[in-house]
Amino acid sequence: MDGCKSLKLPLVDAEIAYIADFFSNDEADRIYTALLDELSWHQGDVHVFGKWYKTPRLQAWHGDNSLVYRYSGKALTTEPWTKTLIEVRSRLEAAGFAPNAVLANQYRDGSDKMGWHSDDEPELGEQPVILSLSFGAVRDFDLRHKKTKTTHRISLEHGSLLVMKGSTQKFWQHQLPQRKREKSPRINLTFRTIIT
Numbered sequence: 001m002d003g004c005k006s007l008k009l010p011l012v013d014a015e016i017a018y019i020a021d022f023f024s025n026d027e028a029d030r031i032y033t034a035l036l037d038e039l040s041w042h043q044g045d046v047h048v049f050g051k052w053y054k055t056p057r058l059q060a061w062h063g064d065n066s067l068v069y070r071y072s073g074k075a076l077t078t079e080p081w082t083k084t085l086i087e088v089r090s091r092l093e094a095a096g097f098a099p100n101a102v103l104a105n106q107y108r109d110g111s112d113k114m115g116w117h118s119d120d121e122p123e124l125g126e127q128p129v130i131l132s133l134s135f136g137a138v139r140d141f142d143l144r145h146k147k148t149k150t151t152h153r154i155s156l157e158h159g160s161l162l163v164m165k166g167s168t169q170k171f172w173q174h175q176l177p178q179r180k181r182e183k184s185p186r187i188n189l190t191f192r193t194i195i196t
């Protein structure tokens, strides 16, 4: 992250940093185009109150060999790393992180979204480190404290990195709300470490 400006969000019970220019604009453009093509995008299903629904976005799950991740009532097995994911991962490694898997989300337009949740699955351990990279359309990202219900909104820019760690997932939820006027896609990569 040398040379990048890291902004620490002023939230209690959280450790969240936002780096707007983790990738340059040109790098982010190239990565965005490559990811659209390279990843094994599919529309998953979510289990909500006893019913299955199509997720309102596309997803792909890549990482080290045969890691299994239980997410939204489903067990996902990793697809192999791709050229572009390896490039992005090595930039995160250079910044001192060691993720072994990535959940990719493609919001095809502003109708696609992700509802309130915490990334607190047991296989992420007690204090998950979530490395969230954004490419394409700029979208709002909301955080909400589980007890106080305090909310905080930031906008996630093309080429940015959001790091959530420490007790963030224990005390806070997050969501990506719909923005019906947005017509272009956004890709989000959330690199994670699955404890095996």
Ligand SMILES: O=C(O)CCC(=O)C(=O)O
Pocket: 103, 105, 114, 119, 132, 141, 156, 174, 175, 176, 188, 190
């Ligand atoms: O798209 C985003 O920025 C959020 C994605 C997210 O929360 C997740 O994949 O768990």
Ligand SMILES: [Fe+2]
Pocket: 117, 118, 119, 174
């Ligand atoms: Fe999340």
